[in-house]
Amino acid sequence: MKKFRFRLERVLNYRAQVEKQKQIALSEVHQLVVDHEQKLIDAYRVLEGARDELRRDASAGDMDITKVKEQRVYIGLLKRRVSDVLKRLRRLEIELAQKREEAVQARKERKVLEMVKTRRRAEHVKEVSRAERVELDDIANKKEVLKRTAS
Numbered sequence: 001m002k003k004f005r006f007r008l009e010r011v012l013n014y015r016a017q018v019e020k021q022k023q024i025a026l027s028e029v030h031q032l033v034v035d036h037e038q039k040l041i042d043a044y045r046v047l048e049g050a051r052d053e054l055r056r057d058a059s060a061g062d063m064d065i066t067k068v069k070e071q072r073v074y075i076g077l078l079k080r081r082v083s084d085v086l087k088r089l090r091r092l093e094i095e096l097a098q099k100r101e102e103a104v105q106a107r108k109e110r111k112v113l114e115m116v117k118t119r120r121r122a123e124h125v126k127e128v129s130r131a132e133r134v135e136l137d138d139i140a141n142k143k144e145v146l147k148r149t150a151s
Helices: 009-060 065-150
Strands: none
Touching: 009 065
């Protein structure tokens, strides 16, 4: 039986490699999104803690104007930090969607070639079977002719 050889095997391997790279890039950006989500949660906690401290001081009557100004400046800085982290998170989520689309496209391109390979392998097996049947029929016919000529 003639061995099956897929002419586009190198292209298929390349596409599999590209798909793997796209998956790695996707997972890296996904990890950045997770990290920034945690940073955002932490920043909100710190902000709420500063606000709570300001409220406690205000309700306890322990109001020093300088301390209040410092806390408000600190709260303003925390709000800016939350805003910055949120902006970065939004950009990362857009990048994540793009990377996901690229990974999906790379998978589709690889799958198409795999389907072509499967179809061509099936055609090869069918052709080899047909050729073997023809050869066996020829052998059987020759044997029959030899029997008739011998008798």
